[in-house]
Amino acid sequence: MFGIGMPEMLIILVIILIIFGAxxxxxxxxAIGKGIKNFKKASNESEEIDENSRPKKIEPK
Structure with missing residues (x-):
């Protein structure tokens, strides 16, 4: 995972705990969860917009 092992993750978590408190x-x-949820929602909406904005092919009769 990005070259970060378990000991490094524990050190980062301890530092975050010290900075922000329990x-x-x-x-x-x-807040992080809501941000991720909103990001996923926005990316899904942009895909729907892209699909709707494509010109439809009209076949000659």
Missing amino acids: GKLPEIGG
């Missing part, structure tokens, strides 16, 4: 972690996690 009380803020649920808020931060919720």
Whole structure:
């Protein structure tokens, strides 16, 4: 995973815990989750727009 092993991940998590404190972690996690959800929703909407904006091929009769 991006060249980061388990010990490095634990160190990063401890640093985050020290900086933000245990009380803020649920808020931060919720905000990150909402951001990811909105990003996925926006990317799905852009795909739908792309499909609808393509000109339809008209076959001559």
